[in-house]
Amino acid sequence: MKTKFNLIFMLAIVSLTINSQTENKPIKPRANHFSLGYSINQFGKDFGLGLAATTPFIANSIAFRVSENYMWCDYYDGSNTIWRGYHNVKLGVVTTAAIINNQIRVYAEGGVLMLITDKAFSSQSYSIGGYGVFGFEFLLRKMEDAHMSYFIEMGGMGTGAVAEKLATKPILSNGFLMSTGFKIYF
Numbered sequence: 001m002k003t004k005f006n007l008i009f010m011l012a013i014v015s016l017t018i019n020s021q022t023e024n025k026p027i028k029p030r031a032n033h034f035s036l037g038y039s040i041n042q043f044g045k046d047f048g049l050g051l052a053a054t055t056p057f058i059a060n061s062i063a064f065r066v067s068e069n070y071m072w073c074d075y076y077d078g079s080n081t082i083w084r085g086y087h088n089v090k091l092g093v094v095t096t097a098a099i100i101n102n103q104i105r106v107y108a109e110g111g112v113l114m115l116i117t118d119k120a121f122s123s124q125s126y127s128i129g130g131y132g133v134f135g136f137e138f139l140l141r142k143m144e145d146a147h148m149s150y151f152i153e154m155g156g157m158g159t160g161a162v163a164e165k166l167a168t169k170p171i172l173s174n175g176f177l178m179s180t181g182f183k184i185y186f
Contacts, residue, residue, distance in 0.1 A: 030185050031105070031139050031146040032057040039067075039181030043088070043157060043173040046071045050179070054094065063094045065109065071173060073121065075166050084163075087116040088173050090131060103146075105137040113157055115173055121163035122172070129159030133177065146185060153179045 039050040052067035067090045072083040092111025099105050110132040117124060133155030139146035154177070161172040 031137075031143045031149065032060055032063075033185045035183040035185045037067075037151070037181055037183035039069075039151075039179045041069055041071070041177065041179045043069070043071060043177045044171060044175040046073055046173055048072060048088075050181070052183075054183070057094075057096065060099075061096045065092050065094050065111075066090070067092075073163055073170055073172055075121075075163070075168055075170055078167070084118055084121055086118050086172065089114045089116070092131070099143065102142045102144075103139045105139070105149075107135050107137065109133045109135065109153070109155075113159060113173070115159050115161045117161060117163070117172065121165045122161065123164065124161065127159040127161035127172075129157065129161075129174075131155060131157035131177065133179070137183070148185070149183050151179075151181060151183065153177075 033056050035054045037052040037054070039052065041048040041050055048069045048071035050067050050069035052065055054065045055063050057063045069088045070085055071088055072085050074081055074083045090111055090113050092109045094107055094109045097106045097108060111130065113129045113131045115127045117126065119125070133153040135151055135153035137149045137151040139149045156175065157177050158174050159172070161174070163170050163172060
């Protein structure tokens with residue numbers, strides 16, 4: 001009887017030792033996966049719509065984002081207000097500053113910006129500059145199983161691009177920027 005008890009006791013200790021040495025891998029939060037987003041933007045005086053793709057976050061803190069925005073330059077030609085479209089493409093690095101209550105991500109993003117202008121209002125076909133934003137992302141669920149979020153970003157951008165062919169010579173996508181939209185995580 002004592003031998004059976006010692007054998008069961010030894011097996012229990014060996015089992016506990018083996019289980020305590022196995023590595024418990026943390027669950028990767030869904031809100032750190034690849035995401036696609038849609039946004040409504042105000043870049044300087046220009047209104048626009050955008051699409052963005054963000055890589056998975058590395059170590060829960062760094063990701064890369066590429067976005068394409070279709071912007072409208074509105075100007076007065078003497079008799080009518082005209083909206084003329086152009087594109088801007090952003091490539092940036094996103095860094096998480098804080099995660100509040102496992103549902104709000106506070107982040108910063110910065111990178112390069114390329115404007116692709118319309119020949120009707122600019123002799124330059126493209127212009128390169130930079131941008132930086134601070135943002136708040138509101139996850140609809142906890143980080144572990146969030147499939148969607150809403151965000152708001154504010155910051156600044158500059159390229160020096162001007163629509164010099166227009167009488168008023170408006171600046172394109174320069175100054176204060178604000179974006180809001182949603183992201184879907186995969």
